[in-house]
Amino acid sequence: MSMSGHAPPAPAPTHPLPTAGPLAADPEGIVEVGRLVGELTSEAAKALRRRNGPLPPLTPGELSHVVDAQLPEGPLPREGAGQDAVLALARAYATHTVDLADPRAAAHLQPPALGVAAAAEVLAAAFNASVDTWDSGPYAVELESRLVRALTARAGYGPRADGVLTPGGTASNLQALLIARDAALRARRDVRAAGLVGAPVQPVVYCSELAHFSVARACAVLGLGEHAVRPVPADASRRMTAEALEVALAERAADELPIAVVATAGTTDYGSVDPLPELAAVTRRHGVRLHVDAAYGGGALFSDRLRPLLAGIEVADSITLDLHKTAWQPAAASVLLVREGTDLTASTGLRVAYLNPDDDGAEGYDGLLGHSLATTRRADALKVVATFLALGQRGVGALLESCHDLARHAAEVIGANPRLELAADPVLTTVVFRYLPDEANRDRADAVNGALRRRLLRQGRALIGRTDDPAGDRATGRVRLKLTLLNPRATRDDIQELLTAVEAAGRAVETEEQP
Incomplete structure (x- = not known):
């Protein structure tokens, strides 16, 4: 700062500065937001169609290298690259983020968002x-x-x-x-x-x-x-x-x-x-x-x-x-x-x-x-009200009922499979269970269950949760697997595929880890 207390004049830019374009809440800006959202979602849709699971088939270390390669100057580059850079980001994000709409995504209390709510979210963000x-x-x-x-x-x-x-x-x-x-x-x-x-x-x-x-x-x-x-x-x-x-x-x-x-x-x-x-x-x-x-x-x-x-x-x-x-x-x-x-x-x-x-x-x-x-x-009520105006209380309730029915079906499938063990009857939409190793690996049940979940993560084929049963002991093990079913479009066939993948992963872990 100069002795007079005023900042010195800024030097002339060596590169032309990009224009910000219309502001989001301007009449023209709203139209521009719609155009940009359309292009971003179009690029994301192309990436999603090439996916084959709810997660990218990468380890955390491998994904870190992918992100570094896609952001050679990091997330805060000195100069902007315009819309093309944003579209590339959309493609990368859709390729490598979690896909909650995939029926094999069943780990957390994290549902796929309804389209009407996501659209209203954009409008809320535009007006800010x-x-x-x-x-x-x-x-x-x-x-x-x-x-x-x-x-x-x-x-x-x-x-x-x-x-x-x-x-x-x-x-x-x-x-x-x-x-x-x-x-x-x-x-x-x-x-x-x-x-x-x-x-x-x-x-x-x-x-x-x-x-x-x-x-x-x-x-x-x-x-x-x-x-x-x-x-x-x-x-x-x-x-x-x-x-x-x-x-x-x-x-x-x-x-x-x-x-x-x-x-x-x-x-x-x-x-x-x-x-x-x-x-x-x-x-x-x-x-x-x-x-x-x-x-x-x-x-x-x-x-x-x-x-x-x-x-x-x-x-x-x-x-x-x-x-x-x-x-x-x-x-x-x-x-x-x-x-x-x-x-x-x-x-x-x-x-x-x-x-x-x-x-x-x-x-x-x-x-x-x-x-x-x-x-x-923020105006979070906008998306909620939009959803209920579109679906009504009965429509939203029907989504939960559908997921509850899936959870009950999953419990039945688990109960009929001798290699799976149900921990409790489902009350809402979660199903807690575990994979039962063969007799030679029974004392390693916790390690096998933890490893089979990570195997599914690495493959990107299925996303299931895990927890510990406080009632477990050294003899029975404490690690439990968990399906959190919040995709109302998932089917009974999807549940069967998910549990088949769990059993296959468990068998593979046992085979790989045999002495």
Whole structure:
């Protein structure tokens, strides 16, 4: 910087700078976005047609070399190469990314996105609205507010309920426990002010031993520490029981302050649903908030057949739903619902003069800043509303029912195969099982199951998940394989092909690793 405090004049560019073209939200820009998206998706489609599996048949090291070769100057080159470089990137991406539309992609709670939702996502990106203030995205603010009200009604909440869209189930659970922590500590301060208590306490959270790790992560972020989580044993059906929760709450240490019980409606591995009405009765007796993590199982709200799995969810104080799981949305589209709307803003109801001044709010010019831990938030409601306008609740529910039927069929196929062993009957759309090696390799079951999954990954032929069974031991092994079936277009033949590939890979691993 010069002594005068002004930057020196910039030197004239030695190369002509590329023009940015029309901005996305211009009338001409929207047309240009459509043209570019059309060309990008056309190139991607050509690459997809040459694929033969859900993953590229490469090891991580081999893929790293491919990417380095395709980006000789790295991802931030000094000079741009224009549209041709972008089209090449689209081809490479479609060639080497995961193809969730392939029916042999069955590893994670990561569904193929619906086309209508992806198209609406492009429109949301083009306008780049935010819902933190009314004038940052007026229509987006109205859409999210209406979507939240419709979801609270579907969950069985009353007119005082509210909610907010978040970047994912982890964020929804974090905000739910923030609300619970603050509510419990406010209540305790009120009691202390009355002179009834005075000793310091340790806030704790109770959840099933099979609850999502985001519960422990939230406790760490909130300053409680992961040690604040009190795991409650699950029964043979992988559900936290009311009896076990009652014992845990009754036997807690004198200096522990329960701030929440987290019930799970759809465990990641087994899809099991905790008994919500019974747990609610326990939490009411002990004066503890009940949060239901229905990130996975929440899609059952839209299915008449599967809705009974969520019986009792309407008595929870808060609920997490991931619409990017069982409503087939592009990530991210999670939502936190609260039975009492005032709970939502008690912890995050910030007002700042340059975003949501009080007098603007009094005149109705209020966005959703006070609902969220975030400031800038994209218009994620647009894709969700577009999907339900196109398919309706029944249409979305039918997608889950189709995947549930596939899971039940997969369980039947596994049960009929002597080289495969089912770990549990499916509740939602996940199927946990393992490959049974021959007698000579039976004591190496864990190693064989892990190796067969990696063999399928290297071949790019099939993508299946894995987990550990906490009930396993040295004799039976702990490693389990998992099908997470979220492709509603997959067929029974696809399931048979997938399980045949698992068995073939297991046999090949045994043959290769024989001494």
